[in-house]
Amino acid sequence: MMECKLTNLDIDTNYSNNKFLISKKDILSALAYCIVNQSPYNNPEVSSALGAFDKRLSDYYFMEEDSFREFSYDELRNLINEQVFESIPEIRVFNDAKIKTDAPFLFIDRYTTINPDYDFIDLTALAHNVFFLILRNIITQPL
Numbered sequence: 856m857m858e859c860k861l862t863n864l865d866i867d868t869n870y871s872n873n874k875f876l877i878s879k880k881d882i883l884s885a886l887a888y889c890i891v892n893q894s895p896y897n898n899p900e901v902s903s904a905l906g907a908f909d910k911r912l913s914d915y916y917f918m919e920e921d922s923f924r925e926f927s928y929d930e931l932r933n934l935i936n937e938q939v940f941e942s943i944p945e946i947r948v949f950n951d952a953k954i955k956t957d958a959p960f961l962f963i964d965r966y967t968t969i970n971p972d973y974d975f976i977d978l979t980a981l982a983h984n985v986f987f988l989i990l991r992n993i994i995t996q997p998l
Contacts (some may be wrong), residue, residue: 861995863987872930875993878924883909885988889981890949895971899949907945909978928990935986941980949976954967 876964883905890901916924916934924933940946952975 860989863983864989866994868989870994874925874927875931875990876923877926877931877989877993878922879909879912881989881992882887882912882985885985886994888982889988890976893976893981893984894949895969895974895976902993903945904943904949907943911939911943931989932986935989936982937979940982946981947978949981950978 885902886908888907890899890904941950
């Protein structure tokens with residue numbers, strides 16, 4: 856059986872006018888997955904970031920702990936973006952390298968191993984990946 860992949864472009868093209876029923880756990884699990892996946896560390900500390908984002912979700916979007924909420928594509932985009940992540944210090948910290956250098960770039964090759972303390976998570980990429988992971992999981996889940 857041939858596997859068909861649902862690309863970000865497919866989602867953007869074919870589902871941008873849809874509404875999605877999304878739970879807080881859908882959002883928080885996608886955020887945790889993407890932080891761990893994009894982190895330069897094998898076991899990044901995510902609990903404070905998840906706690907802070909959980910509070911934001913509870914304050915603005917989810918009034919009940921286990922509730923689902925309907926989001927349009929654009930509403931979800933307004934919730935999951937770089938500006939929102941930058942406004943939460945517990946998430947913004949992932950955008951900073953632990954060891955700062957004056958060099959704007961660090962050049963490595965395939966034989967070089969970089970100390971993870973010089974690396975960081977790009978919040979634009981993080982938001983992009985979280986956004987599309989949430990939608991991909993919702994779109995592809997069986998009914």
